[in-house]
Amino acid sequence: QQQVKQSPQSLIVQKGGISIINCAYENTAFDYFPWYQQFPGKGPALLIAIRPDVSEKKEGRFTISFNKSAKQFSLHIMDSQPGDSATYFCAASRQGGSEKLVFGKGMKLTVNP
Amino acid sequence: EPEVTQTPSHQVTQMGQEVILRCVPISNHLYFYWYRQILGQKVEFLVSFYNNEISEKSEIFDDQFSVERPDGSNFTLKIRSTKLEDSAMYFCASSGRLGRLAKNIQYFGAGTRLSVL
Numbered sequence: 710q711q712q713v714k715q716s717p718q719s720l721i722v723q724k725g726g727i728s729i730i731n732c733a734y735e736n737t738a739f740d741y742f743p744w745y746q747q748f749p750g751k752g753p754a755l756l757i758a759i760r761p762d763v764s765e766k767k768e769g770r771f772t773i774s775f776n777k778s779a780k781q782f783s784l785h786i787m788d789s790q791p792g793d794s795a796t797y798f799c800a801a802s803r804q805g806g807s808e809k810l811v812f813g814k815g816m817k818l819t820v821n822p
Numbered sequence: 823e824p825e826v827t828q829t830p831s832h833q834v835t836q837m838g839q840e841v842i843l844r845c846v847p848i849s850n851h852l853y854f855y856w857y858r859q860i861l862g863q864k865v866e867f868l869v870s871f872y873n874n875e876i877s878e879k880s881e882i883f884d885d886q887f888s889v890e891r892p893d894g895s896n897f898t899l900k901i902r903s904t905k906l907e908d909s910a911m912y913f914c915a916s917s918g919r920l921g922r923l924a925k926n927i928q929y930f931g932a933g934t935r936l937s938v939l
Contacts, residue, residue, distance in 0.1 A: 743927075752826070752913050752930035753865060798865060807870035807878035808917070809855065810928060814864040 711736060713801050715813025723821050728786040730816050732799035735780065739801040743810070744773065744784045747796045756797070757784070789820045824848045826931035828914050834937045835904055843899045843934045845914030852918040854897045855928060856889065858882070858910040865913065871897065904938045911935050 714733045722728050732742075740761055745753035759766045759773040759782065766773045772785040786793055796817050800810040827846040835841050847854055856868040869879040871889055879887075888900045897916075901908055912935075915928040 745930075750932070752828075752915075752932045754930065755927060758927070807855075807872070808853070809867040809870055809878060809880075810857075810865075811867065812865040 711811055713799060713811050713813040715799050715816060717816060718814065719817045719819070721819045721821065722789050724789065724791060726789050726820075728784075728789045728793070728818055728820070730784045730797050730799065730818075731781065732783065732813050733779075733781045734801050734811075736801070736803070736811075737780070738803045739811075740804050741802045741808075742773070742775065742782050743800050743802075744771075745798045745800060745812075747798065747815070753798055786818075789818075791820045791822050794818055794820050824929075826914055826916055826929050828912075828931035828934050830934060831932065832935045832937070834939065837906055837938055838903050841901050841904055841936065843901075843912050843914075843936070845897045845899075845931055846895055847897055847914065847916030848929055849895075851916035851929075853877075853916060853928075854889075854891070855915040855917075856899045857913045857915060857930075859913065859933075860910045868899075868912075901936075904936075906938050909936055909938045 743758035744756045746756045747753045757768050757771045761777050770787045775782045796815045798815045799813040802808045802810050829844045854871040857865050859865045869883045870877045886902045890898050911933045913933045914931045917928040
């Protein structure tokens, strides 16, 4: 019930294309859903996050779509650039307590020039 | 921009040896975490620390592990007797600035790669 399932495991897109990463969760107590971006040799860095009181959040080329009834959320990267090539992790946490992050397995994105 | 700093970047040790991984969280942050990432796998929670005590720990965080905030700035993870399966990247994270409702936003360090031989 603590798991966050992420798909696909890897994705290759052309420059300018749209990258879509999907995540699903079981624990309905989760109320914070961040996406982290990780470059090789670096730690995960917060990209964008959403809370379940909204269905969509957009920041620049990055959009999170959230479907509370389906317990799913996704990250859309518009106009993908080679610099977006990285591993993307979805995560979830619950307010109160330690607020630990439960991560998905990650998705390696490659954007070809 | 403030950042979480971890040292060393790479630690090689023999099985059975003790290691201490060090972290300097972002100043004025209140919540501290250790996560680990075995090569090719997802990032896993180990332990959280608040107000000078452990607030939650995972099943991975057994008696071989301990955490400490010895001087108000450093946050350390000690593994008493390392095992081969402890080989992983260990990430420190911190969150929560005084006066801000930002508890969930965790900022990660670059990690320490631990290699147990």
